[in-house]
Amino acid sequence: MDKEARLHGTTSAEHPQALRLWLRLLTCTQLIETRVRGGLRERFNTTLPRFDLMAQLERSVDGLKMNELSRRMMVTRGNITGITDQLVGEGLVERLAVPGDRRASRVALTKKGRRLFNTMALAHEDWIVKAFAGLGAKDITTLHTLLGHVKKGISP
Amino acid sequence: MDKEARLHGTTSAEHPQALRLWLRLLTCTQLIETRVRGGLRERFNTTLPRFDLMAQLERSVDGLKMNELSRRMMVTRGNITGITDQLVGEGLVERLAVPGDRRASRVALTKKGRRLFNTMALAHEDWIVKAFAGLGAKDITTLHTLLGHVKKGISP
DNA sequence: TATTGTTATACTCTATAACTATA
């Protein structure tokens, strides 16, 4: 019995197709995610949420409000405060004033942060490309399309 | 920009196919997993690891050794001890002696545990089937096959 | 009153490592 078959203590044949598909989807995602987390930790001493927050900021020249980061990353504001604090402590992002609203602040990558993120993004892309190396371009497109249907069917 | 496009603060068009696929795979998995965890919590006041452990035991009449559970669930033995303790506390599983090795013990579902698991498994299957309701049987097979290639390419 | 961000806290999930009791 391979790992996926073991995942819920059962062999595939006895389950509806959907359940088999879910176990496989979960296994693939977990394998890739574990590698990405491990890579971020070992090579850059960082975590996935921190990488994600920096990725959010990478394309916005003026940074984003905490509020907006919370919405985009789908975690509560308190957690954004915590992640931001860490990144500020390492000089990778900074809190800037929002003119006209003294409650708010926007967070932006520093030069150092932007430089580091570019390096991390290259490594990240490499890990991902390697993970799907077994698929041809056409397969990737097919997978992307089919998962698009799944996503549409379950989006909140 | 939809949730997936936001996930790493970027639009799809600028990325290689593999990266776009990964973001979509991650989004789908997280959406489904969040629902499953939520359902297990709300309807059965339990968690995914606890459900998984019970699922491992469901098909083995004589139960499994902690060791074997650890291997199958891909978590360390200490964690199996913890999950087992909780389930024992609720009378859902029991620790039994292993003849010929007094270090070991096997864990097995109690009658109560087996009854509860059957109920949970039905609900679980329902959530999963619903999650993939947007796909036809042929699409599900195609997805399963393609993900099989992915899995093969990255298996540890 | 409502919103922005912070703080405090708690819980799940997992890993590492030291420990015991057997083998």
Added chain:
DNA sequence: TATAGTTATAGAGTATAACAATA
């Protein structure tokens, strides 16, 4: 020495809720 299981602890990741400052 090696293995089965336990214990203790740490850290990631997330949520809830109370709070201060501002709108």
